[in-house]
Amino acid sequence: MAMQRRGNAIHVVFIYAFWIALWRSKAQLQVGFYDTSCPAAEIIVRQEVTKAVNDNPGFAAGLLRLHFHDCFVRGCDGSVLLDSTPNNTAEKDSPPNTSLRGFEVIDNAKARLEEACFGVVSCADILAFAARDGIVQAGGQSYPVPAGRRDGNVSTSQEALGNLPPPSAKIDQMSQAFANKGFTQSEMVALSGAHTIGVSHCSSFSSRLYNNGPTATQDPTMDPGYVSQLMQQCPQGSTNNLVPMDPSSPNTFDTGYFNDLVDNRGLFTSDQTLMSNESTAGQVIMYANNSDVFFSDFSNAMVKMGYMGVLTGSLGEIRTNCRVING
Structure with a gap:
């Protein structure tokens, strides 16, 4: 009992510290x-x-994912943009991040900003702006982005492994991962809607098709027709093939993702698991039928995410090159 009370007290202190920050x-x-x-x-x-999204619509999802993966590790400090060095493996080279893309878009924006206003605009703010702008280019709703973040100078591969929920996560693990970052379960469902755009490598979900536990070769929560479609796109053993996360409209920011979940066509376990809980399933169904509510909830959750662990004032720095700390 004493151990439990101590654990509860630590949890309360953590939540209090989070809200103060x-x-x-x-x-x-x-x-x-x-x-x-x-x-x-x-x-x-x-x-x-x-310019980037017009050339390649996939950059909209890439920039959104960059911002998310940045904020969930050390807060929204641009640490995901830092390159590895001979003495340190950075976040971007951690297994959950090796498929991230959009770095060159941030580089191009930063280069122009340094010409226009040297040493003023942080890489962390560029990421936050770019994620919002990518959503808009994909047909989503714009929202105001509070700015004033500064850039961190620490980026380690191990921290990415410990903070990003895997695609195999189930509802309890997902809820806890987001709660650890100060999000409600409802906000978790809203942010999961980011998967309405973008693609995934087969390796992120192939276990659902070919090796789903000792008694089943396929995940029974998946629509059989969708399983057959995915098996054609991802033959057993393939890893580099790409599959859209929302096959009906992979480059359009809409509510197709939630319709897919209702039809048992969620690509990841972490997607379909939202239908395994009465509360989250009800929210999925609501979003599937009301895009305005989803857009509003998603925008609010994105703004909240943008406050996570930010460095402001005299903390951190304003990098002149987003890939390296200032020398």
């Missing part, structure tokens, strides 16, 4: 942060994102 972040981040110091900041990022 979030309150401080909200006090220092603000919409229009660069209006005076670099008025063209958001315009430049938007131009680079628009």
Whole structure:
């Protein structure tokens, strides 16, 4: 009992510390942060994102995923952008991150911003702007992005492994992973809607097709027709083939993902598991039938995510090159 009380007390202290940190972040981040110091900041990022998505629609999902993977490890500090060095393996080279893309879009925006306003706009803010702009280019709803983040100078592969929920996660593991970052279960479902755009390597879900436990070769929660389709796209042993996460509209930010879940056509276990809980399943069905509610909830959750663990004021730095800390 004493151990349990101690564990509960530690959990309460952790939650209290999280909300104190979030309150401080909200006090220092603000919409229009660069209006005076670099008025063209958001315009430049938007131009680079628009150009990239027009050339390759997949960049919309790539930039959104970059921001998510950045914020869930050490907070939204641009640490996912740092390159590995001879003495350190960075986040981007951790197994969950090796398929990340969009780094060159951030590089291009940063290069232009350094010409326009040297040493003013952080890489972490560029990531937050770019994620929003990619969503808009894919047909989603825009939202104001509070800015004022500064860039961190620590990035380690091991931390990425411990903080990013895997595609094999089930509802309890998903809920706990998001709760650890201060999100409600409802916000977790909203943010999961990011999978309405983008693609996945077969290796992230092939166990659902060919090796699903000792008594089944296929995941019984999957629609059989979808299983057959995926087996054609991902023959056993294939790893590098790419499959859309929302096959009906892979490049459009809509509610197709939630319709897929209702039809038992979620690609990852971490997707379909949202239908295994009465509360989350009800929310999935609501989003499938009401895109306005989903867009609103998703935007609010994205803004909240953007406050996670931010460095402000005199903390961190403003990198001149997003891939390396300032020398």
